[in-house]
Amino acid sequence: MLRRSVAVELEVTRELNKLLYSVESVYLNIVREVVEYAVANNVTGANQLQRLFYSRYRLEYQGLHSHLVIQAIKQASEIAKSFIARRRKSLVNKPYPEVKTVSIRFDETTWNYEQFVKSITPVRLSLSLLGGRREVWLRPHKRFWQYWWRVLSGEAELASTLMIKRKLNKWYAIFIFELRPREEEPKSIIAFDINENTVAVGKINIKTTVNKVANWNRQYATPQLYSIRTDFGRLARRYEAIRNKIIEKLKPRFALPSGNYVNVTNTREFRKQVRKLRERDRKVGRVRQIANELTKTPAIIITEELGENPQESMIDGIGKDELRHRIKQTPFKSIEEAVVDKALEHGSKLFHVSSYRNSRICPVHFTKLERTDDWHVLKCPLGHYVHRDYASVTNMLWKITPKAWTKGVWWSLKGLSRNMNWRKHEDESNPLIPHSIVQYLRAILKTFTASEQSPAMPARGKPMNSTRYKMKVAARKPPKKRRRSASPHPLIPLLPLGCHGYL
Structure with a gap:
């Protein structure tokens, strides 16, 4: 599941602003005291801290909802664990962390979660503050409606925990959406x-x-x-x-x-x-x-x-x-x-x-590129210039081709052998393709090349005799039976079965 958070501004009156400030100050005091005790006594378990401090703060702040006290203790436990882990790595110089600001966490019992989820167009909240529940209006924006449409269509879910945070004297409600990864056909x-x-x-x-x-x-x-x-x-x-x-x-x-x-x-x-x-x-x-x-x-x-x-x-x-x-x-x-x-x-x-030789090989001729005066521009031995960044991305595209002959040069994909040492096997043969097939492909590419003359053709034959002379010779002598050799060409070895797909 993917998580996305969206902050929506609250429309706060003067009376409601005072209530939120008072809840924030009480919540911050609880977090600071619990964090200081947890770091000093090396007690970071949320359940242990709750057994130690819950009854004390319930008596001290009777107007505060009990679940807000529990959420404050859990938040203090997370801060203490993070600080102790950083202290072990020598990343902090203070005896205990300084908690300057907090975000008030409301679980599903301290705000109208069920009513909010069932609504088609939610525009207000009901929060448990000092003295009871208070309604707060929202100012939703485009991004909130975008994720809310996914909730209505079943592609996402709204988390039950709501966070209220103050920034620049404005109050924001932070909603957390859990999205399901999409499965679509790649374009x-x-x-x-x-x-x-x-x-x-x-x-x-x-x-x-x-x-x-x-x-x-x-x-x-x-x-x-x-x-x-x-x-x-x-x-x-x-x-x-x-x-x-x-x-x-x-x-x-x-x-x-x-x-x-x-x-x-x-x-x-x-x-x-x-x-x-x-x-x-x-x-x-x-x-x-x-x-x-x-x-x-x-x-x-x-x-x-x-x-x-x-x-x-x-x-x-x-x-x-x-x-x-x-x-x-x-x-x-x-x-x-x-x-x-x-x-x-x-x-x-x-x-x-693999990142092996992506920017050093010509993506057209698969030859090693030579250096030039410019760091980003390299020269191919066959006479053209290549930008090394574009050569890198093009060679990455070559590496994903499953039946390309480049696998004889590039070896296997990184996913097939994740921990393979590429330089160790540089002079060896490809384990996926037999070495004889690679030699045969190289011989074909060297021998059957296009002529430099025009028009280009695989081979240029000698001028033949006249048609009449050829017909007379064919009429005098009967055709000889040719022996069928095991290979179509005496210099070319037979290919193993199942290897013709690489050609």
Whole structure:
């Protein structure tokens, strides 16, 4: 199941605003006290904390609903577990976490969940606050109605937990929808390759390629190649320069008597200024834009197998600190995870292929590309230039062809042998195709080539004798019976049964 959350603004009166503020302050106090006790005594179980604190807070806050107390204790248990796990990895420097804001969680007993689900057009809530239930009107928007239509059609379900959160003196109700992954027929095949400043995309329309349209118009059989500009590298370079300026500006304030400086990046003043840059928000927006672009229609999406931490293998051997920083800041895994999440929602599926020699081989002649003065443009030994990003996505498309002769060169797919060491078996034969078949295909491609003269033909015969002389010779001598050899050509060995499909 997929989860999507939608925030809807509440129409709050002055009296209702005071009630929500009072509930939020009580809820926040409970969470802070329980978190502090849980971290200090290493008690993180929700049931254990509930046995310790439930009766105390029920007597202290009698007007608060009992389930709100339970939800506050559960939320405190989650925060304490997260803090202890980060402390074990030495990622925190404080004795206990500082809880500044919380979202009030209402379970199905503290709001009108059953009545809300049965309604066709829900526009109001009934919340259990101090002193009883209060009705609150909603301001639904387009995205809320989009997911609510899926609830009515049976494609999604509304979670029973509702969250109320305050931001910029406005109150929002956060609904959580659980979506079922769609199963639709793919309409295209898309391969994408993530780079520093762009995402290269190769797209093939299945209908126009498989249909008879490709017989009379070959342009539909050619992959559509384009790139999406992301500028992650330029963004990292820009923010690095801004952070360096902030550090130089704050250095005089943190000078030591010895002449050295305190690490400015660990100070509160530095974090306060860097927080206003919104670098993370810009990255998240661009990642979502790429995911939406690649999953507009149901498709088979192909990308490289990146591994758990692709940046570490990419910066290995690079000496420039600026280039290493730009590569580390490129969100390779975030883009892949966003595409996977969106693909399930729109009926697409993501497959991984090996990253072995994708951008080093010509996708037309399958020869090794040579370097040029430009990093992105490589030269084929047969005389044409290839953009390495487009070569990468085109070779990914080649790797998914199940009966192509390229399997004799490219080995098996990544899905068939996930843990295969590609460089270890580089000089060996393909386990899927016998070595003799690969040699036979190579001999055919070398021998039966088109002539350089015009018109091109497989072979050019010598000029024959006149027709009369040929008929006279045929009339004098009877035709000789030819022996049938085991092979149609004495130089070509017989093929094993079942291998003619590769030709």
